[in-house]
Amino acid sequence: MTSLDRDVADRLKRDLDGLVAAVVQRHGTGEVLMVGWMDDEALHQTLTSGRTTFWSRSRQEHWRKGDTSGNVQHVREVRLDCDGDAVLVVVDQVGAACHTGAATCFDDGLLAIRPAAEQGTTP
Amino acid sequence: MTSLDRDVADRLKRDLDGLVAAVVQRHGTGEVLMVGWMDDEALHQTLTSGRTTFWSRSRQEHWRKGDTSGNVQHVREVRLDCDGDAVLVVVDQVGAACHTGAATCFDDGLLAIRPAAEQGTTP
Numbered sequence: 369m370t371s372l373d374r375d376v377a378d379r380l381k382r383d384l385d386g387l388v389a390a391v392v393q394r395h396g397t398g399e400v401l402m403v404g405w406m407d408d409e410a411l412h413q414t415l416t417s418g419r420t421t422f423w424s425r426s427r428q429e430h431w432r433k434g435d436t437s438g439n440v441q442h443v444r445e446v447r448l449d450c451d452g453d454a455v456l457v458v459v460d461q462v463g464a465a466c467h468t469g470a471a472t473c474f475d476d477g478l479l480a481i482r483p484a485a486e487q488g489t490t491p
Numbered sequence: 492m493t494s495l496d497r498d499v500a501d502r503l504k505r506d507l508d509g510l511v512a513a514v515v516q517r518h519g520t521g522e523v524l525m526v527g528w529m530d531d532e533a534l535h536q537t538l539t540s541g542r543t544t545f546w547s548r549s550r551q552e553h554w555r556k557g558d559t560s561g562n563v564q565h566v567r568e569v570r571l572d573c574d575g576d577a578v579l580v581v582v583d584q585v586g587a588a589c590h591t592g593a594a595t596c597f598d599d600g601l602l603a604i605r606p607a608a609e610q611g612t613t614p
Contacts, residue, residue: 415605417606449526454512456597456600466573473577477570477578480496482538
């Protein structure tokens with residue numbers, strides 16, 4: 369049982385785990401800081417507590433960003449997308465967003481882009 | 492069987508449907524345009540074709556953004572996040588990103604933020 373507003377809950381299109389994707393974006397710069405997962409209760413907490421709360425798929429528990437690290441996310445805006453399977457959460461981020469200490473969870477993940485014709489030309 | 496680079500494939504943490512979340516961001520402005528889903532083949536196509544390709548969870552098929560609408564996304568950069576369950580795709584967007592005609596899929600989805608103490612004070 370969750371306390372999430374019924375109107376919002378009715379608009380969600382959850383995955384097989386009952387989750388929607390939560391994209392966290394820094395207010396002002398527009399940087400995408402991280403992607404987490406929210407069940408109804410995590411979204412409810414995020415909408416009512418002023419802090420981002422997620423569902424950990426690996427630990428199977430709720431976690432509130434910053435409770436351990438101090439790197440709190442203060443919620444400024446939450447938007448649901450057109451088909452209800454993702455939310456965009458605009459925040460003021462304290463400290464690093466990534467548990468590695470990087471500013472964002474995408475900083476170290478640049479993938480190579482190359483035409484299919486070039487595939488296999490490198491080891 | 493997919494042609495996705497083995498090193499990349501080994502870093503993915505897929506959900507129960509074999510998918511990762513794909514956050515599409517506009518180059519320059521940083522706007523988050525949409526969230527789609529990618530299996531290994533969709534990510535491979537996105538990395539090698541210059542265009543975003545997704546897996547449709549509702550239709551259970553691949554789709555390349557813009558093939559129907561003309562609103563193509565030209566891929567500039569793809570980043571994998573720290574735990575491998577999301578990619579950030581930076582694009583040059585042609586036309587509207589949302590199938591509704593809105594610039595982004597989040598334009599019309601602003602949710603109310605309010606302290607828990609205020610719950611129930613409106614119908």
